Amino acid sequence: MSTLKNIDSVVIRFAGDSGDGMQLTGDRFTSDSAVLGNDLSTLPNFPAEIRAPQGTLPGVSSFQVHFADHSVLTPGDAPDVLVAMNPAALKANLGDLPRGATIIVNTDEFTKRNLSKVGYAESPLDDGSLESWQVHPVPLTSITVEALADFDLGRKDKERAKNMFALGLLSWMYTRPLDGTRAFLATKFAKLPDILEANLAALRAGHAYGETTEAFSVQYAVAPAPMDSGTYRNITGNVATAYGLTTAAHRAGLPLVLGSYPITPASDLLHNLSKLKHFGVTTIQAEDEIAAIGSALGASFGGAIGVTTTSGPGLALKSETIGLAVSLELPLVVIDVQRGGPSTGLPTKTEQADLLQAMFGRNGESPVAVIAASSPSDCFDAAIEAVRIATTYRTPVILLTDGYLANGSQPWRLPSLDELPSVDVEFATEPNATDAKGKPVFHPYVRDEQTLARAWAVPGTPGLEHRVGGIEKADGSGEISYDPANHDTMVRLRQAKIDGIEVPDLEVDDPGGDAKLLVLGWGSTYGPIAAATRLARATGAKVARAHLRNLAPMPANLGEVLRSYDRVVLPEMNLGQLALLLRAEYLVDIQSHTAVRGLPFTAVELAAVINEHLEVLHEGSRA
Amino acid sequence: MSIDLGMPASGVAGVPRLPDGDKQTKRDFTSDQEVRWCPGCGDYIILNAVQSFLPDLGLRRENIVFVSGIGCSSRFPYYLDTYGMHSIHGRAPAIATGLATSRPDLSVWVVTGDGDALSIGGNHLIHALRRNVNLTILLFNNKIYGLTKGQYSPTSEIGAVTKSTPAGSVDQPFNPVSLALGAEASFVARTMDSDRTHLTEVLRAAAEHRGSSLVEIYQNCPIFNDGAFDVLKDSEDGQARILHLTDGEPIRAGEGDTARVVVRGADGNLSVVPEKGADPATVVTHDVAAADPSLAFAISRLDDPSMAHVPMGIFRNVDRPTYDDGVRAQVAAASPDGPATDAELMELLHGKDTWTVEGSMEPRA
Numbered sequence: 001m002s003t004l005k006n007i008d009s010v011v012i013r014f015a016g017d018s019g020d021g022m023q024l025t026g027d028r029f030t031s032d033s034a035v036l037g038n039d040l041s042t043l044p045n046f047p048a049e050i051r052a053p054q055g056t057l058p059g060v061s062s063f064q065v066h067f068a069d070h071s072v073l074t075p076g077d078a079p080d081v082l083v084a085m086n087p088a089a090l091k092a093n094l095g096d097l098p099r100g101a102t103i104i105v106n107t108d109e110f111t112k113r114n115l116s117k118v119g120y121a122e123s124p125l126d127d128g129s130l131e132s133w134q135v136h137p138v139p140l141t142s143i144t145v146e147a148l149a150d151f152d153l154g155r156k157d158k159e160r161a162k163n164m165f166a167l168g169l170l171s172w173m174y175t176r177p178l179d180g181t182r183a184f185l186a187t188k189f190a191k192l193p194d195i196l197e198a199n200l201a202a203l204r205a206g207h208a209y210g211e212t213t214e215a216f217s218v219q220y221a222v223a224p225a226p227m228d229s230g231t232y233r234n235i236t237g238n239v240a241t242a243y244g245l246t247t248a249a250h251r252a253g254l255p256l257v258l259g260s261y262p263i264t265p266a267s268d269l270l271h272n273l274s275k276l277k278h279f280g281v282t283t284i285q286a287e288d289e290i291a292a293i294g295s296a297l298g299a300s301f302g303g304a305i306g307v308t309t310t311s312g313p314g315l316a317l318k319s320e321t322i323g324l325a326v327s328l329e330l331p332l333v334v335i336d337v338q339r340g341g342p343s344t345g346l347p348t349k350t351e352q353a354d355l356l357q358a359m360f361g362r363n364g365e366s367p368v369a370v371i372a373a374s375s376p377s378d379c380f381d382a383a384i385e386a387v388r389i390a391t392t393y394r395t396p397v398i399l400l401t402d403g404y405l406a407n408g409s410q411p412w413r414l415p416s417l418d419e420l421p422s423v424d425v426e427f428a429t430e431p432n433a434t435d436a437k438g439k440p441v442f443h444p445y446v447r448d449e450q451t452l453a454r455a456w457a458v459p460g461t462p463g464l465e466h467r468v469g470g471i472e473k474a475d476g477s478g479e480i481s482y483d484p485a486n487h488d489t490m491v492r493l494r495q496a497k498i499d500g501i502e503v504p505d506l507e508v509d510d511p512g513g514d515a516k517l518l519v520l521g522w523g524s525t526y527g528p529i530a531a532a533t534r535l536a537r538a539t540g541a542k543v544a545r546a547h548l549r550n551l552a553p554m555p556a557n558l559g560e561v562l563r564s565y566d567r568v569v570l571p572e573m574n575l576g577q578l579a580l581l582l583r584a585e586y587l588v589d590i591q592s593h594t595a596v597r598g599l600p601f602t603a604v605e606l607a608a609v610i611n612e613h614l615e616v617l618h619e620g621s622r623a
Numbered sequence: 624m625s626i627d628l629g630m631p632a633s634g635v636a637g638v639p640r641l642p643d644g645d646k647q648t649k650r651d652f653t654s655d656q657e658v659r660w661c662p663g664c665g666d667y668i669i670l671n672a673v674q675s676f677l678p679d680l681g682l683r684r685e686n687i688v689f690v691s692g693i694g695c696s697s698r699f700p701y702y703l704d705t706y707g708m709h710s711i712h713g714r715a716p717a718i719a720t721g722l723a724t725s726r727p728d729l730s731v732w733v734v735t736g737d738g739d740a741l742s743i744g745g746n747h748l749i750h751a752l753r754r755n756v757n758l759t760i761l762l763f764n765n766k767i768y769g770l771t772k773g774q775y776s777p778t779s780e781i782g783a784v785t786k787s788t789p790a791g792s793v794d795q796p797f798n799p800v801s802l803a804l805g806a807e808a809s810f811v812a813r814t815m816d817s818d819r820t821h822l823t824e825v826l827r828a829a830a831e832h833r834g835s836s837l838v839e840i841y842q843n844c845p846i847f848n849d850g851a852f853d854v855l856k857d858s859e860d861g862q863a864r865i866l867h868l869t870d871g872e873p874i875r876a877g878e879g880d881t882a883r884v885v886v887r888g889a890d891g892n893l894s895v896v897p898e899k900g901a902d903p904a905t906v907v908t909h910d911v912a913a914a915d916p917s918l919a920f921a922i923s924r925l926d927d928p929s930m931a932h933v934p935m936g937i938f939r940n941v942d943r944p945t946y947d948d949g950v951r952a953q954v955a956a957a958s959p960d961g962p963a964t965d966a967e968l969m970e971l972l973h974g975k976d977t978w979t980v981e982g983s984m985e986p987r988a
Contacts, residue, residue, distance in 0.1 A: 277957035287750035291717035298721030469709025
């Protein structure tokens with residue numbers, strides 16, 4: 001008989017071969033935890049190769065989930081539990097595992113051949129090298145096959161159900177209900193009743209294995225986390241982005257046209273949006289990145305909400321067309337799901353190194369609005385904001401997310417209809433100027449005094465026929481102009497329009513109001529920075545925290561905020577790109593902390609950074 | 624999901640027309656911009672022909688859009704009083720694809736040149752043709768880069784001495800018609816700036832065609848490649864060189880005793896022989912609607928840089944489903960009851976797995 005122990009949080013990492021179904025296992029475990037009311041955060045981590053050679057280190061795929069009875073800010077620094085489906089999964093992940101953590105290994109895969117593939121001379125299960133951890137050897141594959149003895153399936157098919165066995169076992173250990181997964185499997189294998197039954201049986205067998213064997217003496221429960229009241233769902237960043245775009249178009253009453261070219265980790269945006277045709281969403285899978293953004297811009301010219309989605313290398317290819325959109329002053333939403341660079345870089349890993357590309361990666365003075373989402377669910381709000389800025393100011397907007405946000409997930413409190421922002425778009429319908437003879441005419445570059453947005457007349461509007469192009473245009477009339485003074489005016493007008501975009505002031509989280517150190521972040525470092533701040537404060541540290549969403553233009557109070565702290569530290573997953581901009585713009589000696597490992601920062605790591613900087617301040621005040 | 628697109632309609636079906644009795648003239652399509660091509664440029668003639676021809680379509684002017692890339696020819700939209708976009712080098716077909724797909728009520732035209740369409744924009748051109756987007760693409764071919772002042776282009780012949788090839792080009796040129804047929808374009812034609820009647824006829828057929836229409840227009844650049852097509856313009860010699868493509872007729876150059884026709888030899892290859900004495904059984908009858916593009920392709924290969932035989936007219940004009948009609952049909956089929964409601968949006972956001980937290984608890988960090 002096992003005992004039930006209440007714990008406040010746990011971090012579990014499922015790791016196996018790319019073909020072992022670890023992403024699915026993790027995903028299901030996450031959904032079942034979310035339904036229990038835990039707060040949570042996830043981090044999938046997988047190789048770029050679809051099926052790297054079996055059993056090798058490059059082929060290891062993992063999924064980490066952190067769930068708790070309190071608010072969760074990161075997927076967890078280090079796993080409490082590792083499920084290792086083979087020697088490679090063990091070897092690849094052991095380094096992240098603190099002493100004392102639990103390891104559940106699939107012993108069936110610890111064959112001589114598999115061990116030698118990853119350079120184990122002897123099995124670590126036998127040589128005593130795992131003494132510092134609590135190891136549970138389970139012959140996952142053979143028990144699964146045995147549990148499915150009565151099924152008329154080949155051995156391979158039976159073996160494939162071992163991930164459901166593992167899920168059943170972990171669900172027992174952490175008292176997760178199985179109903180959600182049962183329903184999921186019923187839908188997924190609706191047309192394959194044999195496979196469905198086998199998976200259900202494996203799931204049951206895993207659960208029963210926990211219940212009946214002596215090996216697992218403790219079961220754990222994690223109570224629901226206190227959360228604002230409301231209805232919640234779990235959501236990944238890419239789904240949230242797709243839904244944000246769709247919602248914005250729906251609110252604007254305009255069709256959404258996505259031009260896209262498949263690229264990791266942005267392709268899921270194309271997949272998700274291509275399923276939303278009933279919301280008036282048109283998706284065009286173009287022949288290349290350039291055509292993708294071209295078709296989006298063509299649709300914008302026609303009065304739709306033109307969107308293109310990509311990752312760093314694709315953004316590079318789109319540069320010239322973004323410049324055209326700057327010149328045409330048409331709405332265009334460009335989503336860059338950042339990944340490790342340069343060049344092909346690390347396609348499945350996360351990074352924040354496209355900031356300067358987004359800000360300046362074009363010829364000429366070519367300002368655009370740039371915003372960055374801070375969490376998977378924030379991608380929803382950020383996408384709506386991107387559409388709102390693009391349509392209000394007739395400008396390209398680059399929305400930066402990254403691989404961590406795109407594939408990671410968290411609970412999302414669903415907004416009610418009246419909480420959704422409105423997106424209002426006005427097209428020109430009447431002439432707005434007169435020609436030399438006093439005849440009413442339409443001048444496409446007459447601007448709104450408030451926003452500096454130009455008049456937007458779409459084809460099909462009688463009497464407003466006009467031509468736009470990438471050649472410099474005369475202020476107002478929009479006719480081709482090579483006049484030096486006019487070019488100077490237009491360059492400054494385009495910049496002034498971006499600078500004048502209304503963005504909210506930067507909010508600072510400084511509970512005591514007397515911190516001398518500010519930790520500033522942008523994008524997906526929100527979770528790790530907030531968690532690190534929480535850790536540091538728990539030990540009595542005084543530290544303020546702020547997070548930038550608007551990178552172009554930046555909030556009006558940013559300079560004042562930066563100057564009001566003795567020290568500002570800025571962690572970034574690049575070599576200090578935002579720090580460079582802030583130093584140039586505000587002449588503040590920003591302390592840059594950087595790492596480009598393809599993984600998010602850990603809270604412990606950043607808490608140490610905070611303490612180091614507090615120490616420097618302390619030394620300074622003593623000196 | 625299979626969607627019945629019905630019989631392909633006209634290229635301008637769905638585009639609002641002028642009320643009966645209303646007429647437009649060339650003046651209605653002429654913008655107030657000063658035309659800035661070099662004196663003697665073939666572009667003037669083409670512009671004139673297009674401005675004169677557009678009123679015949681009977682479409683509302685505001686529902687016509689010209690999209691161009693970069694190059695001399697790409698200034699075209701500025702001179703037409705329709706909606707227009709002068710975009711970036713090579714990308715006009717991509718931009719026009721997005722516009723045509725999202726706006727079935729527009730007649731969308733692309734104006735491009737040999738450098739714009741076949742060099743920097745080659746990829747977009749072949750994919751627009753492959754998809755069969757409802758566009759009319761006018762490719763002005765002067766076999767030279769004009770706007771950058773005289774470098775060889777992807778249609779310049781081997782040996783062409785230009786600013787960038789002082790020792791002669793060693794670059795194999797494209798035959799734009801062969802390229803388009805290779806991409807399975809559903810409408811491919813060739814015409815010439817100096818033959819306004821033929822040009823207008825071809826434009827009319829191209830506009831009428833639903834799907835991508837590619838019209839190659841031989842166009843003289845008087846500054847950097849003057850006289851490139853003079854051998855075709857000479858009244859006698861030219862007529863002997865031009866193979867007239869007329870649907871249902873033999874493909875013939877010249878007249879009377881010196882007329883020559885296209886025949887298919889025993890080996891299947893096409894050749895041009897004197898009509899007099901040709902075996903009637905071997906004479907090729909032109910069929911623009913042939914489903915298999917290989918005959919049209921073979922005809923396009925009769926041309927070579929010496930311009931001994933240059934087929935002119937419509938090579939191919941077949942009906943096949945268009946990309947934009949297909950995309951719109953899928954969107955329409957997904958929303959039979961019209962635009963999605965707010966309730967449907969909320970249902971989407973909720974998904975299948977939700978849970979509810981009751982009562983306000985401590986705020987989240």
